[in-house]
Amino acid sequence: MSFDPNDPALRRRRPRPQLARRDVLRGGLWVTVGLGAAPLLSACGDSGSSGQAANGGAPYPLARPDQPVTLAIKDSNAPIGDGLEPEEGGTFNILNYAQYMAPAVMKNFGKEHNVSVEVTPYNNYDEMLAKIRQPGESFDLVFPGPSVLSKMVFTDLVQPLNHSYLPHLKNLWPEYQDPWYDRGARYTVPYTIYGTGVMYRADRVKSVPEVGYDLLWDKAYAGKVYLLDDRQEAIGMSLLRNDITGDVNTADAADIQKATDSLIELIDLVNVKTDVNAYSEVPEGTATVHQCWSGDPIAGQYYLPKGETPEVLGYWRPESPADYVIGSDNIAIPKSAAKPVLAHMLINDLLDNKIGLDNFGWNGYQPPLTKLSAKYLTDNGYIPENLSNSVVVRGDFEQGHTFYEVSPSTEALWQTDWARFKAGA
Amino acid sequence: MPDRPSGHDRATRRLWPTLALPGTLWLIALFVVPTYAVMAVAFSGQINIFNEPIPAWNPLDWEFSTFTTVVTDSFTPSGVYHEVWVRTAIYSFWALVICVSIGYPVAYYTARLAGRRRGLILALILAPWWINYITRMLAWINLLQDDGYVNKALGWFGIPPHAWLSGSSFTVVWALAYGYLPYFIIPLFASLDRIDERLLEASRDLGVGTVRTFLHVTLPLSRMGLITALVITALPMAGDYYTNTIVSGSPNTNMVGNQIELFLLEGPQKNIGAGLVLLLSLVLMFFMFYYLILTQRASREATR
Numbered sequence: 174m175s176f177d178p179n180d181p182a183l184r185r186r187r188p189r190p191q192l193a194r195r196d197v198l199r200g201g202l203w204v205t206v207g208l209g210a211a212p213l214l215s216a217c218g219d220s221g222s223s224g225q226a227a228n229g230g231a232p233y234p235l236a237r238p239d240q241p242v243t244l245a246i247k248d249s250n251a252p253i254g255d256g257l258e259p260e261e262g263g264t265f266n267i268l269n270y271a272q273y274m275a276p277a278v279m280k281n282f283g284k285e286h287n288v289s290v291e292v293t294p295y296n297n298y299d300e301m302l303a304k305i306r307q308p309g310e311s312f313d314l315v316f317p318g319p320s321v322l323s324k325m326v327f328t329d330l331v332q333p334l335n336h337s338y339l340p341h342l343k344n345l346w347p348e349y350q351d352p353w354y355d356r357g358a359r360y361t362v363p364y365t366i367y368g369t370g371v372m373y374r375a376d377r378v379k380s381v382p383e384v385g386y387d388l389l390w391d392k393a394y395a396g397k398v399y400l401l402d403d404r405q406e407a408i409g410m411s412l413l414r415n416d417i418t419g420d421v422n423t424a425d426a427a428d429i430q431k432a433t434d435s436l437i438e439l440i441d442l443v444n445v446k447t448d449v450n451a452y453s454e455v456p457e458g459t460a461t462v463h464q465c466w467s468g469d470p471i472a473g474q475y476y477l478p479k480g481e482t483p484e485v486l487g488y489w490r491p492e493s494p495a496d497y498v499i500g501s502d503n504i505a506i507p508k509s510a511a512k513p514v515l516a517h518m519l520i521n522d523l524l525d526n527k528i529g530l531d532n533f534g535w536n537g538y539q540p541p542l543t544k545l546s547a548k549y550l551t552d553n554g555y556i557p558e559n560l561s562n563s564v565v566v567r568g569d570f571e572q573g574h575t576f577y578e579v580s581p582s583t584e585a586l587w588q589t590d591w592a593r594f595k596a597g598a
Numbered sequence: 599m600p601d602r603p604s605g606h607d608r609a610t611r612r613l614w615p616t617l618a619l620p621g622t623l624w625l626i627a628l629f630v631v632p633t634y635a636v637m638a639v640a641f642s643g644q645i646n647i648f649n650e651p652i653p654a655w656n657p658l659d660w661e662f663s664t665f666t667t668v669v670t671d672s673f674t675p676s677g678v679y680h681e682v683w684v685r686t687a688i689y690s691f692w693a694l695v696i697c698v699s700i701g702y703p704v705a706y707y708t709a710r711l712a713g714r715r716r717g718l719i720l721a722l723i724l725a726p727w728w729i730n731y732i733t734r735m736l737a738w739i740n741l742l743q744d745d746g747y748v749n750k751a752l753g754w755f756g757i758p759p760h761a762w763l764s765g766s767s768f769t770v771v772w773a774l775a776y777g778y779l780p781y782f783i784i785p786l787f788a789s790l791d792r793i794d795e796r797l798l799e800a801s802r803d804l805g806v807g808t809v810r811t812f813l814h815v816t817l818p819l820s821r822m823g824l825i826t827a828l829v830i831t832a833l834p835m836a837g838d839y840y841t842n843t844i845v846s847g848s849p850n851t852n853m854v855g856n857q858i859e860l861f862l863l864e865g866p867q868k869n870i871g872a873g874l875v876l877l878l879s880l881v882l883m884f885f886m887f888y889y890l891i892l893t894q895r896a897s898r899e900a901t902r
Contacts, residue, residue: 232647299864302648324647396764399847444765446847459743459763581645581866588865589678595860596682597849 233327235578236319241353244326244360252333253513259286260512265519267292268305268312268507275535278528282519288512305330311509313516316364318502319354320578326360331505333359338517341524346541346567354577361503362520365468365538366565368573369406369498370490372451372465372473374458375559378487385489386414388462395443397461399454400436402447404591405576409498410464411435413491413574421498421574424583433590440597447595452476452537455486466500467563471556472537483557490562499565499573501541530555539565633879640665640872651868668873679857679874686853689771689842690835696775697831701782702824706816708783709790723783731777735844738773739763742845765848773845774835782831789823790816822896829889833882854878 236242246252265283267274271294279290293312295301298321305312305325317325325331336342342350342362349363371385378388389398400407409421411432418428439445448454451465456476463469470488477483491497504523506516522528529540534555539545547564550556556564638653641660645651654660671677708719726734741748742762749759762769793816801811839855854874861871 297864299649303650306648328647396761440849444848444850446765447849448847458745581649584866588861588867589870592857592860592870593678595849595852596678596857597685597852 231323231327231578231580233323236323236354237577238353238575241356242323243356244323246333246359247329250329250332250508252335253517255335255337257514259514259518261287263288263511265290265512265515266312266314268295268301268315270294270296270316273316273536273538275532277535278523278532282522286515286518288515302330305507305509311511312507313510313512314519315505315507316502317361317505318500319352320576322354322361322503322505323578325505329508331360332508332510332513334362334506334520335517338514339521339524341521344524344526344529344542344544346543346570348567348570349541355503361505362524363541364502364504364523365536366499366501366541366570367538368467368490368563368565368569369401369410369500370465370467370488370563371462372455372460372470373462373487373489374455374460374485375487376485377461381487381489383492384414385491386410386464388489389439389445389464390442391462392442394461397459398439398443398445399451399460399463400439400445400447401451401464401466402449404587406464406498407436407447407594408432408587408591409574409576413496413498419574422577422579422583424579424586426586429586429590433594436594440594456481466538467565468536468538470560470563471539474557474560484559486557486560488560488563494566494569494572497569497573499570499575501570501575502538541565541570636872636875636879640869640876643869645866645868649864649866649868651872664869665873665876668870668877672874672877679854682852682854682857685767685851686836686855689767689774689851689853690832692771693774693778693835694828694832696772697779697782698824698828700775701779701786701827705783705786705790709787709793720787723780723787726780732840732844735773735777735841738776738845742769763845765846765850767851769845770842770851773841774838777838777841778831778835781834782827784827785830786820786823786827789820789826793819822893825889825892829886832885836882837878 234240234242265286265288267279267290269292271292274292279292282288283290293304295304298317301315301317302321302325304310305315315331317331322331336358339362342358345363349366350358352358352363355361371388373381373388377394382388388394389400391398400410405421408429409432412418412421412423412428415432415435417431418425423429436445451460451463451469452472453476454460455463455465455469456473457478465488467488467490470486473486474483477485504520506513506520510516523532523540524542526542526544529542530545533539533545533550539550547556547561547566550564551558551561635653637660638655639651641662641664642652642654643661643664644654668679672679672683674680704719704723708716708723712719740746743749744759744761744763746762748762752759797815797819798811801815806814836853837855837858839853839859842851842853843856855878858871858874858878861867861874
């Protein structure tokens with residue numbers, strides 16, 4: 174296991190906000206969406222009509238778990254042919270979140286194929302889109318989540334995959350070989366899957382309530398309570414915890430406002446803070462209770478101060494998979510790739526059980542490979558027994574909530590309310 | 599030779615604009631164009647499919663509804679951004695008070711009393727600049743955390759540990775003051791250093807005590823340096839968003855810079871972010887103009 178807890182760069186891992194959009198009226202382009210009205214709408218608490226008002230929809234179908242999408246393959250953007258020789262020499266350019274792929278995995282791949290692997294990092298999808306669209310720029314691999322994928326296919330930023338290069342595809346959970354956002358895995362394969370829960374110091378938290386989110390509202394931990402610095406995760410959690418709605422992609426301004434009001438309570442109650450560093454802050458004791466992604470407790474065991482064991486860490490997730498928020502990231506090949514054959518080969522490598530495990534051992538985020546079950550990972554010492562609930566299982570993915578692509582006006586509603594929370598008003 | 603002075607005049611007339619050219623180009627490239635771009639985004643509200651703002655370059659296309667909302671939400675007490683503006687003002691004010699009370703004596707000592715150690719002291723003041731700002735702030739995390747050195751030191755005096763990092767305004771103000779103190783000291787030092795020694799001697803010769811000499815001679819003569827130092831420190835402080843993120847991270851201590859970051863970093867409402875930038879620039883420009891008026895008045899007095 175090569176999770177280097179002293180790597181300062183690791184602490185800089187950024188949030189992975191999935192820009193979400195919702196299916197509103199489809200038809201016109203989003204190019205000219207008037208957003209001036211959005212903040213006004215939320216300020217008036219105008220419920221119901223929010224977001225749906227005359228903003229036009231996306232020029233492509235928006236994927237939903239109950240409305241799966243088969244992404245079109247155009248003649249102008251066809252997959253590479255079968256049986257091509259891999260490219261050699263030069264650099265292999267990856268566009269990815271910083272510190273999201275194990276350096277050893279990249280190094281071995283580079284050595285094997287005589288290329289130098291370079292990573293261009295981004296912090297969010299807006300930045301990724303800006304970088305991938307730079308004229309003359311070429312990237313061989315990119316990591317678009319479900320909420321940004323349709324857009325990238327529509328604008329020809331990624332190319333279709335040729336499955337003949339991907340024999341390891343069968344190692345994936347069957348549902349991920351044919352996911353709702355990309356039927357037939359035409360453009361993507363999954364990279365990681367993670368749930369959203371609460372990480373806590375088990376030695377300081379005496380009892381965990383049935384709804385673990387209540388830990389965040391517990392005055393006993395004041396000053397050491399953290400939310401994820403991600404508007405969807407934080408407001409979405411509040412929507413579920415307060416039973417406001419089961420739709421974590423809601424466009425209802427009143428619902429979003431209610432959820433945000435509940436988060437604002439946390440400011441006076443526990444002086445809540447926001448960041449995405451649960452994996453280091455809970456082990457180090459800066460945080461007692463921290464909303465987190467399920468990869469955080471797994472990574473957290475390598476951040477414990479000397480002399481402490483993983484037993485001091487705890488992870489709470491909703492008991493029922495139906496209440497669990499699940500996110501995922503994908504791998505795709507940009508249209509501009511100079512080494513598309515090699516890109517296919519690296520994707521295939523990452524779907525290899527051994528290499529997938531190496532990568533997981535470094536970044537703590539789980540690939541949905543059938544072999545890497547909770548039992549397998551605990552038996553092999555990757556996850557301590559008391560944190561085994563942080564492994565996402567198939568039922569979670571099938572029944573859980575997920576953030577998906579919503580309209581810019583809905584996004585604006587969420588952002589405006591998030592800004593209200595962040596202003597500490 | 600009657601034509602010589604006029605030829606000379608013509609050359610001078612051409613010389614001054616030529617000399618001003620680099621500065622003017624600099625100003626246009628780095629101030630006028632960016633400011634106009636911010637305005638074009640703030641007054642647009644249109645985005646493309648990639649969430650990028652489409653700037654309205656033509657002033658005839660400008661829409662002011664979002665900007666008006668930003669202004670109202672900033673300056674009415676119930677507005678969303680009101681609190682962050684008030685906080686920004688209060689934090690900057692107290693951080694400046696700390697800068698003056700620590701920075702003035704240090705600058706005074708260095709300029710007037712340090713003697714041969716002056717170079718050493720100046721080097722020490724500038725030493726933190728060798729280290730990246732973020733790194734210096736991160737070092738405070740280690741010092742201020744619950745079992746950090748500050749609490750350990752307090753423990754020696756029997757003072758119970760304090761949770762410095764749990765979102766306290768006090769910590770943010772001190773961090774701001776610490777971060778910008780060198781920017782304050784250096785211009786002030788330069789101005790104190792330039793005060794003519796003979797004026798102070800004259801004051802003393804006329805029987806004025808040290809304190810009164812300071813109040814009636816040194817302080818007025820260093821006034822412009824003090825104001826320059828305040829301006830140089832206040833401008834970046836008011837737009838700061840990472841100091842409080844590092845030492846607090848609580849919504850309770852967020853300033854206007856954090857709101858700007860929130861809207862500009864990602865999402866479909868970059869026009870709101872641009873609007874806040876514009877408003878912040880206007881507020882700071884107001885103080886900047888006041889400063890310019892003061893300097894002009896001072897230079898007129900000096901040449902009289």
